[in-house]
Amino acid sequence: MILSFFALPIFLTPFQGRTIQSFYQVMNDPGYETISWAKENTHNDSIFVSDAHYGWWLSGFAQRPTLSAVDPQFLTLEREFEPAQVANNLLDTNYVVDNGLIQVREDGGYIGRHNPMFLAKLNWTYFPYPFFHFNNAENTILVKIDKRYELFDLMQLETSEMRIQNSSNQVSIQIKKSNDYLNYTQNITVYSGVRFVDLSIIIESDLLNVSIINANYLLHTKGELLEIENSVGFIDQGSKVLGQIIFDENQLRYTQVTVENPSGFYLTYLFNEKNNLKIDLSFGVFSVSDDPEIYQTEESRNNYLMQILYSNLLSYQEVLTNSTIEFFSYSEAISDWNISYVACRDFAIFPKFVADPGFHLVFINDEVAVFRVNSYFYKKE
Structure with a gap:
């Protein structure tokens, strides 16, 4: 069987390709149709990005160099890791920042999904553990225009700028959005060696007849709520992961929407009809002890967790490593x-590709969509 497989030609005619497809049940007609289109309509040196399985077929049948999003656990050669990681990231999100203690993923302004997502770096798995995330389609701003009220979700604001800024000790992701009434600026800053990430949001209006009533954010999270001073914690006891949010309590009202794991948590900021407000939050996600004695009673567990949360209030900006x-x-x-x-x-x-002016849809069928990169958006400076 192995010998007969390797005896087969790698590049086949469409008819032969369908025969092989039917025999091995690996690729269906829409998949092969896309590969045929790529071979006939793109330059030989065009570089593709695709998922792990389909990337193999693009490279082989279409004869196009392809970055395939293969999970690291399936790779053996060092040179394979970087292109696979690039493909994985590009197919998943727009920005990833990782300081070895916490990871942030941000989809940017063209899709409401992870805006942003905060992930824990755990010592028992290679894969970061997603714990907090926002979705711009669920986050709203209520404004008063003259005497009428209008509610906008953040996906209704047009993205005007997305960029990443880096220095030796910090990396920031900045996203600017606006409509006829509002300007919205979001900054996420990850610091070298610091376990907490800062999220800063400025909402403002330049119009005299516009005032802002409130801003509502639905935070998706895991774990059980723990409340202390100007902070909240969430413990996912099964995974032994603790998340914490630190905020200015004078700006914020919060409500737990659901108590299940995962759960929903509303953050409501009251503007009192002002025309600008700055929101500052800090997020941390980290492993906690798996000592079973700590979790024998709710009291012993809460005492242990509260000590961590209180300690973080005093030290969340401290540099812990030089990574x-x-x-x-x-x-x-x-x-x-x-x-x-x-x-x-x-x-x-x-939507991540459809709404982004840097991409153009050039082919689609029931299974695959091919987007061409508008190269003038991504010229090297």
């Missing part, structure tokens, strides 16, 4: 790797 910050910017990756096309089979993230 460097790794970051991914989708625009830089496209430029650095000279990526020409993205072949996407996950319809859930289509």
Whole structure:
């Protein structure tokens, strides 16, 4: 069987390809149709990005160099890791920042999904553990325009700028959005060696007849709520992960929407009809002890966790390590790797490419969409 497989030609005619497809039940007609289109309509040196399984077929049948989003656990050669990670990130999100203690992923302004997501770096797994995330489609701002009220979700504000700024000890992701009435600026800053990430939001209006009533954010999280002073914690006891948010209590009212794991948590900021407000939050996510004695009673567990939360209130800005910050910017990756096309089979993230002016949909069928990179958006400076 092995010998007969390797005896098969790698590049086949469409008819032969369908025969092989039917025999091995690996690729269906829409998949092969896309590969045929790529081979006939793109330059030989066009670089594609696709998922792990489909990338193999693009590279083989379409004969196009392809970055495949293969999980690191399936790779053996050191040179394979970086292109696989680039493909994984590009197919998932726009920005990733990781300081070794916490990771932040931000989808940017074109899709409401992870805006942003905060993940714990755990010592028992290679994969970061997602714990907090916002979704711009669920976050709203209520404004008063003259005598009428209007409610906008953040996906209704047009994205005007997305960029990543880095220095030796910090990396910031900045996103600016606006409409006819509001300007919205979000900054996420990750510091070298610091366990907490800062999220800063400025909401303002330049119009005299516009006042802002409130801003509501639905935070998706895991674990059980713990309340202390100007902070809240969430414990996911099964995974032994503790998340914490530190805020200015004078600005905020919060409400737990659901108590299940995962749960929902509303953050409401009252503007009192002002025309500007700055919101400052700090997020931390980290492992806690798995000593079973700590969790024998609710009292012993809460005493242990509260000590950690109180300690963090005093020390959350402290530098714990001298590790460097790794970051991914989708625009830089496209430029650095000279990526020409993205072949996407996950319809859930289509809006990420459809709404981004840096991409243009050039082919689609029931299974695959191919987006061409508008290279003038991603020229190297």
